[in-house]
Amino acid sequence: MVSIKDVAAHAGVSPGTVSNVLNRPGKVAPATRERVEAAISELGFVRHGSASTLRAGHSRTIGLSVIDIGNPFFTEVAAGVEDVASELGYAVILGNSAGSQDKEDRNLRVLAEHRVRGVLITPSGEDPARLERLREHGISVVLVDHPAHRPDQCAVAVDDVGGGRAAVAHLLAKGARSVAYVTGPLSIRQCVERREGARAAMRATGLDPAGLRVIEAMTMTARAGEKAAADLIASGLPEAVFCANDLLALGVLRALLRAGVRVPEDVALMGYDDIDFAAASTVSLSSMRQPTYQLGRIATELLLDECDNPETHAHQHIMFQPELVARESTQ
Amino acid sequence: MVSIKDVAAHAGVSPGTVSNVLNRPGKVAPATRERVEAAISELGFVRHGSASTLRAGHSRTIGLSVIDIGNPFFTEVAAGVEDVASELGYAVILGNSAGSQDKEDRNLRVLAEHRVRGVLITPSGEDPARLERLREHGISVVLVDHPAHRPDQCAVAVDDVGGGRAAVAHLLAKGARSVAYVTGPLSIRQCVERREGARAAMRATGLDPAGLRVIEAMTMTARAGEKAAADLIASGLPEAVFCANDLLALGVLRALLRAGVRVPEDVALMGYDDIDFAAASTVSLSSMRQPTYQLGRIATELLLDECDNPETHAHQHIMFQPELVARESTQ
């Protein structure tokens, strides 16, 4: 295994000079620099990141902890994170908490051991204490798709109340007067906030927000959506259905069409997230688009700015507005 | 920042003993071990992974390089990898090559710098040389969804020829005599092999394999599938369509239904991958299921076995068979 010493010997300089070529090329005279660079490629030297981290006190690695890597939403976030990180020469360590606090804890521990420069996390619970421990170890934390726990912290979120409001306002504008809300577990912050938005929209139109029919599914999948639709059909269809998530909406759509209910003529339907398949389903699905990829990009930019420019860095709480995408299901 | 020395001082032992408690708890007397463990949790010590890697010569980290993190196929593979790795205390560094050799190279370089224990990769090209360089640095490589480049190497793949054959055999068994193959770029190995399988199935039924109509799309997306379907309609519909991928198939399906073509009555349709949305689309899609999650799990198990038991490890070339899932689109 070839080390910086071998390179130094081969180029006839000291190890310190090689290190300078690697990290501060301006500091070394062009002639020697070339000699060193030649030696590097000749010997196939590749820097030992751990040694570098150990001595320098920090690594060029960040952690990304998500709730469900199987969800297209997080996949797109991850793509944004990965792009920015790799542009700036950072590596990304991926952690999938799969909704379990235990797994999230284990992942955070691994990240702490690796002395990552910072962590991007969509917390699966509402307990800020575990993140405090990271900060005590000098690891910056940026929250993704979650409002900030504290002022001296960056966070990038999407306005779920506003999204819920816009979605239901759209349905009401199309003439619907009775609306059902098909949601995932109400232990999930996003589901609750979208419901609040939905109620606000009804209030704004002069309807009683208590009239919003809420159907809570155990999971946010297409199958759960089908079951919810069966409930709706059995107990009398509303004029519009708003789903907390596109997967639920696709399930609802399928069950309705099978039962001979026309969408949007009999029932208007809205999803949330605007995943790729929303546009591709047979009756294309209206949805609330979130800037998922941007969410990942910006969170990473904030994190790396916080790490690389600690003195000039200003903590930011960024709140995106979701965007309504009207398609066939609400024509 | 609390180090192993602080723990040692606090527990009244030497740093070496603390290291033993951490790595070989059996080697140290129960009484001292407890004392050390108490000190560890009291001081909130967390081991410095880089220092450990530097001295020990190897890390508890593996790399995962995929072609497209946005593709549900790779997402599921990643979930399998992540689960096994985290069970065994390994961290996973994620690299997304996005189909670009350059990006893949950059990612591999980062992995080499981190002195990862091993790398799981779905290579985006057919150039084994770049992987050789990793092996020269003592990094094990396991190929995922790709046959092995060489005998002394593990690889986990799925039989794409067999999958193509089974898919088209199924269509032919349903009575179809003319078949079209809608594929992604034929520079992609999987697309070519599935086509070969399709031809083999025709041959086996006594049809001329040259009769397989091949439509090559530039990308493997639903939109590309819609375009392909337009082509088919314009030039006369076959009795069956086999798509290289479910996204293409969903696009084809949507375009056909819109044009008033009934599926499966007028045209039978098969996809490939069996992504979640295949079952959820309005006419549920028949598809070839691949053991994606297992692919990730087993590849990781092989890799870690190769790393942890180099003397007993036997290199394996595992080839899974995809499984036909018949749904409405081929009833």
Next chain:
DNA sequence: CGCGGGGAGTAAAACGTTCTATTACTGGGG
């Protein structure tokens, strides 16, 4: 002619572990 200063490079310490050799101690067998 001497002195200061700047550019280019070096020597050596340090980072936090792990590991090898070594020591201290205990008990049992010859």
Next chain:
DNA sequence: CCCCAGTAATAGAACGTTTTACTCCCCGCG
């Protein structure tokens, strides 16, 4: 009574970088 085997713990070197303080040399200025 001595020695040896075995267990428990320690001291200190080593891993490959980065960084600090330092040397050396040359140039220009007073």
